[in-house]
Amino acid sequence: MGRVLGIDYGDSRIGLAMSDPIKIIASPFKTIRNEGNEKCLQVFQSLIKEKDVEAIVVGLPIGLKGQETAQTKKVGEFVNLLYALKLPIHLEDERLSSVSAEKSMIQQNIKTGHNKGLIDQRAAAIILQQFLDKQNR
Numbered sequence: 001m002g003r004v005l006g007i008d009y010g011d012s013r014i015g016l017a018m019s020d021p022i023k024i025i026a027s028p029f030k031t032i033r034n035e036g037n038e039k040c041l042q043v044f045q046s047l048i049k050e051k052d053v054e055a056i057v058v059g060l061p062i063g064l065k066g067q068e069t070a071q072t073k074k075v076g077e078f079v080n081l082l083y084a085l086k087l088p089i090h091l092e093d094e095r096l097s098s099v100s101a102e103k104s105m106i107q108q109n110i111k112t113g114h115n116k117g118l119i120d121q122r123a124a125a126i127i128l129q130q131f132l133d134k135q136n137r
Helices: 037-051 070-085 097-107 116-135
Strands: 003-009 013-019 026-033 053-060 089-093
Touching: 003 026, 003 037, 003 070, 003 116, 013 037, 013 116, 026 116, 037 053, 037 070, 053 070, 053 116, 070 089, 089 116
Parallel strands: 003 053, 053 089
Antiparallel strands: 003 013, 013 026
16 A cells, blocks of 8 residues: 655645554654755655655645645645646645644744754645544545
8 A cells, every 4th residue: 555645835845744554543754855846856766765655745835725836836836846747636725734733843842943854844744644633534
């Protein structure tokens, strides 16, 4: 059984999360630097093989009132690049995922100032978990 890769796309960093093989639980996985689309594509190709990824979920930034933002367009361009991986790609509303990730870290007494990458991973896990929960209803 393959896994699902969750992505929280950012201009500087990209948070990644991975599902378990039975696609029930999402876990923070790693953060990569956003060093351009081609470099990111290489990283994802490697991850897909290494972790037996069979689908990708990308967080879609939507404003609180449901409107598109400048980041929505950037994510759309990024998603178009991901189609080269020839895997199913799903978009999931990512509203407040980073805020939720940061709050959970504060509750666990983890400092957030120097842990931006961990926030990105946790945000990716929140996005992926939302998707998995919908699929498993």
